[in-house]
Amino acid sequence: MEKALRVGIIGAGGIAATVHIPNYLKQKNKVEIVAITDVAKENAKAVAKTFNINQVFTDHQEMLKEVELDAVSVCTPNKFHAEVTIAALQAGCHVICEKPPAMTVEEAQKMAETAKQYGKILTYGLSFRHTQEVDTLKRFIDENELGEIYAARVHAIRRRGIPGWGVFTNKELQGGGPLIDIGVHMLDAALYLMGYPEPDTVFGVTYQKLGNKPGVGLAGHWDWENFSIEDMARGMVTFKNGASIILESAFAANTEKHDEMSVSLMGESGGADVFPLKIYQEKHQTLIDTTPSFLPAKDNYELQMERFIDCCLNEDQPISTAEQGVILQKIINGLYESADKGEPVKFFAE
Structure with missing residues (x-):
């Protein structure tokens, strides 16, 4: 058997306990979770006990110094993503960091x-990119079935879905609200399918x-009395290639629906709705709608973690790259900046 990937968990909150750790354990022939750290020691101890993780810390620097690790999951509040990720990379670890990339x-x-400097993988927990719908549509796009994709719509809307746990409504720790928590998933999926174009104006x-x-x-x-984020964000992004x-x-x-997560694409040769997947084309003087009769039922979180593990073991590049994370962060922060200023924000070539 190949050498198991030695993994540490930074942050013992819900995303670590429900997504990262269980899906690492599904690949237990490839992975060994050897340590966990959280500033709240009791949280770290509780998660460690549940999943039989031997070493518990309250300081990520101490864990990185004392434990030999190959990779880490960064599952902290957004405010600490950059600090913790950079420390892990400098310690020689590959990193999967939860979304959004940073503040x-x-x-x-x-x-x-x-x-790049340390030659390590950095990818982000943008799980919708790993859905079967996105995987399938990407193959169609790669075969030029949609032609040039010049327009998209993304929705991530809940009727009354403000999280009642964690720090999701704390702007100081999160940086924002639905845009950076659920909107980021649909935005990333659209950008990925469009080839991650360079933004021009938001x-x-x-x-x-x-x-x-x-x-x-x-x-x-x-906690409505300490609600410091937006409850809705709307925006338009234009790109240097003319897309929007x-x-x-x-x-x-x-709204009527309790929860809507959707991406719609429009291209010269066809269009598509992604969740659920449906493709729209004109062929042989006929308007055609194509719906897959079968898609594998593999969980996108499981596939995300499986792909990260395989990239680490095989030194392959992930489909969600650090460079794409920078573009995504530019758009998110640009939308917030535009909202604050009440005017468009234009990006200039660096």
């Missing part, structure tokens, strides 16, 4: 530069109309 563009750039608006008052919570009861994306993301909005 600022400068942090995302430093993370990418450090990964225009964004944000609203805080529902989250800062009590109401019905479909995802637990949130229109985006809507909300934790709380007065």
